[in-house]
Amino acid sequence: RKEVEQDPGPFNVPEGATVAFNCTYSNSASQSFFWYRQDCRKEPKLLMSVYSSGNEDGRFTAQLNRASQYISLLIRDSKLSDSATYLCVVKANNNDMRFGAGTRLTVKP
Amino acid sequence: ETGVTQSPTHLIKTRGQQVTLRCSSQSGHNTVSWYQQALGQGPQFIFQYYREEENGRGNFPPRFSGLQFPNYSSELNVNALELDDSALYLCASSSGTGGATGELFFGEGSRLTVL
Numbered sequence: 001r002k003e004v005e006q007d008p009g010p011f012n013v014p015e016g017a018t019v020a021f022n023c024t025y026s027n028s029a030s031q032s033f034f035w036y037r038q039d040c041r042k043e044p045k046l047l048m049s050v051y052s053s054g055n056e057d058g059r060f061t062a063q064l065n066r067a068s069q070y071i072s073l074l075i076r077d078s079k080l081s082d083s084a085t086y087l088c089v090v091k092a093n094n095n096d097m098r099f100g101a102g103t104r105l106t107v108k109p
Numbered sequence: 110e111t112g113v114t115q116s117p118t119h120l121i122k123t124r125g126q127q128v129t130l131r132c133s134s135q136s137g138h139n140t141v142s143w144y145q146q147a148l149g150q151g152p153q154f155i156f157q158y159y160r161e162e163e164n165g166r167g168n169f170p171p172r173f174s175g176l177q178f179p180n181y182s183s184e185l186n187v188n189a190l191e192l193d194d195s196a197l198y199l200c201a202s203s204s205g206t207g208g209a210t211g212e213l214f215f216g217e218g219s220r221l222t223v224l
Contacts, residue, residue, distance in 0.1 A: 004151070043199060043215035044152065087151050096165050097142070097213060099151035 001026055006088050006100035014108055017078045021103045023071040023088030032091040033064055035073050037084045038102065044087055047073075078107045112136060113202050115216035122190050123224050130185045130219045132200030140164070141183040142213065143175060144199040152199055158183055187221075195223045 006023045013019050025033075033050035048055065050062040050071055061074040071088055088100040112135035122128050134141050140159045144152035154167035158177035172188040181202075187194055197220050201213035 043217050044213075045215070046212045096154055096157075096167070098154060099144075101149070101151045 002101075003027060003098045004088055004090050004100035006086075007103045008101075010104040010106060012106045012108060013078055015078055015080060017107075018074065018076050019078060019105060020075075021073045021086055021088075021105075023073075023100055025069050025071070025088075025090045025098075027090065027092050027098075028069060030069075030090045030092045033062075033071050034089040034091070034097075035060075035062060035071075036087040036089055036099070038087055039084045044099075047086070075105075078105075080107050080109065083107045113200060113214050113216035115198075115200050115219050117219055118217065119220045119222075121222045121224060124190055124192060126190050126223075127186065127188045128190060128221060130187075130198050130200075130221075131182065132184070132202075132216060133182045134200075134202030135214050138202035138204050138214070139181050140203045141177055141181065142201045142203070143183070143185045144201065145169075145194075146197040146199055146218070148196075155185070190223045192223050195221060197221075 004025050035047040036044040037047045038044040048057050048062055050064045052064050054063040059076045063072045083106050085102040085104045087102045089097050091097045114133045116131045142157040143155040146152045155169050156166040157164045161177045174186045177183045197218040199215050199218045201215045203213050
């Protein structure tokens, strides 16, 4: 079993749609959780951290369920510029950030 | 831009050869992590260097080795290249061993093709 598993995608949605990505992790000792975004042929960049109580950043909402070892990312009112691969990242200790394989999103006009 | 620079950007090697990839970390960052990203996959953690010492390693064989220099720049060396080593190699810098916010600042990567 992979340490971090994500929806395989791809997700193709129209502009304005709401889309949700799921992620599960296997290491119950994981401490911190993040979503990164990677544009085509570019480097990954931090989108947002994920806190136990859930958190929002504009149109983006992240949630964490430690008991189920599950993380989600919700994007509301999708924009063309949201098209990218979204990477779920789990940090078990200070040294090791584990990335999922990513979920590819294409937002169409 | 992140301020993390990697070289070379692209290179082609043949099986059995050796390669050295270089990374300059962002100003003020003392930690460099290396990742391998195969096509269609997420980045896989190779190892991390903190203050010139290896500070964690992923599931990669010993032929993957590295260095960090006093100015915090870093090298990744891969010996006895195999076809499966073809990938994008990403360097990420951070402040502290994981970064207080978990934010890694990635370079644009070195794309290695092994023939």
